[in-house]
Amino acid sequence: MEKTLAINSGSSSLKWQLYEMPEEKVIAKGIFERIGLERSMSTVKFDGEAHTREIDIIDHRQAVLLLMDELIHFHLIKEFREITGVGHRVVAGGERFKESVLVTQTVLEEIKAISNLAPLHNPANAAGIEAFLKLLPDAVSVAVFDTAFHTTMPQAAYRYPIPNKYYNEFSVRKYGAHGTSHMYVSREAAQYFDKPLESLKLITAHIGNGASISAIDGGKSIDTSMGFTPLGGVMMGTRSGEMDPSVIPFLIENDPELKTAQDVIDLFNHQSGIKGVSEVSSDMRDLEIARDQGDKNAILAYEMFVDRLKKYIAQYFGVLNGADGLIFTAGIGENDRKVREDVVNGLSWFGMEILPERNVRGVVGEISTPTSRVKVLVIPTDEEVIIARDVEKFKKKTAFL
Numbered sequence: 001m002e003k004t005l006a007i008n009s010g011s012s013s014l015k016w017q018l019y020e021m022p023e024e025k026v027i028a029k030g031i032f033e034r035i036g037l038e039r040s041m042s043t044v045k046f047d048g049e050a051h052t053r054e055i056d057i058i059d060h061r062q063a064v065l066l067l068m069d070e071l072i073h074f075h076l077i078k079e080f081r082e083i084t085g086v087g088h089r090v091v092a093g094g095e096r097f098k099e100s101v102l103v104t105q106t107v108l109e110e111i112k113a114i115s116n117l118a119p120l121h122n123p124a125n126a127a128g129i130e131a132f133l134k135l136l137p138d139a140v141s142v143a144v145f146d147t148a149f150h151t152t153m154p155q156a157a158y159r160y161p162i163p164n165k166y167y168n169e170f171s172v173r174k175y176g177a178h179g180t181s182h183m184y185v186s187r188e189a190a191q192y193f194d195k196p197l198e199s200l201k202l203i204t205a206h207i208g209n210g211a212s213i214s215a216i217d218g219g220k221s222i223d224t225s226m227g228f229t230p231l232g233g234v235m236m237g238t239r240s241g242e243m244d245p246s247v248i249p250f251l252i253e254n255d256p257e258l259k260t261a262q263d264v265i266d267l268f269n270h271q272s273g274i275k276g277v278s279e280v281s282s283d284m285r286d287l288e289i290a291r292d293q294g295d296k297n298a299i300l301a302y303e304m305f306v307d308r309l310k311k312y313i314a315q316y317f318g319v320l321n322g323a324d325g326l327i328f329t330a331g332i333g334e335n336d337r338k339v340r341e342d343v344v345n346g347l348s349w350f351g352m353e354i355l356p357e358r359n360v361r362g363v364v365g366e367i368s369t370p371t372s373r374v375k376v377l378v379i380p381t382d383e384e385v386i387i388a389r390d391v392e393k394f395k396k397k398t399a400f401l
């Protein structure tokens, strides 16, 4: 039986799904969470049961090795070569990759070379690809880019208002990220509404450890909150989101610990966001415990987080000139009832009203009132199935070579 593995490396997690293709049957799935943090965990789910254990996971490469051990351990595969296709999420494709590609050594080098466009992700994505090339050298290996879906943005949205030379010669522009997720949930929303995607204006809120908001008009991304790198836009687990760039030289001049622009960017990427303000954790679940205990920094971090989400969502009502639906997805969007409630209640002027009885844990689908002008939906994202489908396309192509 041919099996395909979809690998979704986030900044703090590695999610995977093992499929029987082309049936898209999920044989098993799992997640390595809190990679690089204390109390990292592995969960494997199959046959309706979840097997979770706490285990130290220092990086994504180690997660790949553990994953293959687990597949054998749980008898999900007998030998590695049953897996004939592996698809990898790669966050940044830059101007080079506008669609999924077959991984070659050159492609791998190119993915590494544009790591400055996604410093928390591309190195982890490349590490995952490399680990699999060694473990499964005969499998069809495909890279699926987060930036691909956003290549439909108009120039007016993706260009920065700086001299043209920096776009023409250095490709400095907005690329966005989480595209596979924004694409998936917008298609699912159209099915949910039972309307053609082409007729819908949607705002999609992918809120995980990394978070981004997109404006989707007729199924095409026309704007998104992340920028040149996934540091832009809303506040995140460890990332500041949008900042006034003048802070960078100011900090270099005034804080002896920060010597270069890179030091400050590292600070904004790794030590900021919910983690930096709460001084508790980057993880929303930890933040909730701290807030319940009355921790003032944790409460402020939460308020800032909601504030930034509201501002970007409000912006996109403007970009789209109105919207039919707001979609919540990803770790926080799917699971955090209070974040959804606070965001929607804070934007009620736009014609959104939440139905508290529907806005509960584990809900999927509509959470707004029947009279809400803008429908609010929770749609679990599934970047993995899109990745597996792309692997399937390449398997078919390579079968004819």
Ligand SMILES: Nc1ncnc2c1ncn2[C@@H]1O[C@H](COP(=O)(O)OP(=O)(O)O)[C@@H](O)[C@H]1O
Pocket (backbone or CB within 6 Å): 010, 011, 012, 013, 207, 208, 209, 210, 237, 282, 283, 284, 285, 286, 330, 331, 332, 335, 336
């Ligand atoms: N039940 C939950 N309630 C609140 N937040 C949750 C829950 N489960 C996961 N999260 C949050 O989701 C975030 C991780 O989202 P995820 O989409 O998995 O991130 P990434 O893909 O960027 O690693 C973390 O902040 C985590 O605390």
Ligand SMILES: CC(=O)OP(=O)(O)O
Pocket (backbone or CB within 6 Å): 009, 010, 011, 012, 091, 121, 146, 177, 178, 208, 209, 210, 211, 230
């Ligand atoms: C691009 C990005 O931030 O991804 P993630 O949310 O998976 O960290």
Ligand SMILES: [Mg+2]
Pocket (backbone or CB within 6 Å): 010, 011, 208, 209, 330
């Ligand atoms: Mg993610």
